[in-house]
Amino acid sequence: MKRSYFKKTGVLILLIPMTFTLQSCLVSRCKRPQIVGYVYDSITRKPIENCKVGENLTDTNGYFQLKELRYSQFTFVGSEAPPLMADEPVYKENYEQKYIKLFSKYGSGNRKGSLHNADTIFLKRKSITADYK
Numbered sequence: 001m002k003r004s005y006f007k008k009t010g011v012l013i014l015l016i017p018m019t020f021t022l023q024s025c026l027v028s029r030c031k032r033p034q035i036v037g038y039v040y041d042s043i044t045r046k047p048i049e050n051c052k053v054g055e056n057l058t059d060t061n062g063y064f065q066l067k068e069l070r071y072s073q074f075t076f077v078g079s080e081a082p083p084l085m086a087d088e089p090v091y092k093e094n095y096e097q098k099y100i101k102l103f104s105k106y107g108s109g110n111r112k113g114s115l116h117n118a119d120t121i122f123l124k125r126k127s128i129t130a131d132y133k
Contacts, residue, residue, distance in 0.1 A: 052091045
């Protein structure tokens with residue numbers, strides 16, 4: 001009887017630290033928060049329609065919305081979240097290309113549903129050079 005008691009206690013002693021160790025193995029990480037904003041012409045101050053922002057296009061009001069991207073990562077208790085770096089191109093033909101750049105030291109630990117407001121991005125038209133003969 002004493003042996004079975006020690007076996008059960010030994011199993012419990014091993015089981016408790018194992019559950020705490022494996023408790024946070026699979027963690028959801030933020031690859032890119034949801035990004036929203038507007039794209040406007042820098043001279044006319046009018047919205048630019050069908051401007052490519054990341055993988056999406058702007059609407060008639062120049063509004064864009066990039067959805068949040070997440071991934072799962074195996075971790076151990078006490079490990080820190082890696083930095084968040086996002087670099088999304090803003091491109092329209094005949095305009096100079098810009099980028100939405102995000103960096104956060106502990107950003108990939110953001111909760112689900114995080115949002116970044118890029119506000120208004122102004123694109124400058126490329127200068128057109130004519131060849132006169």
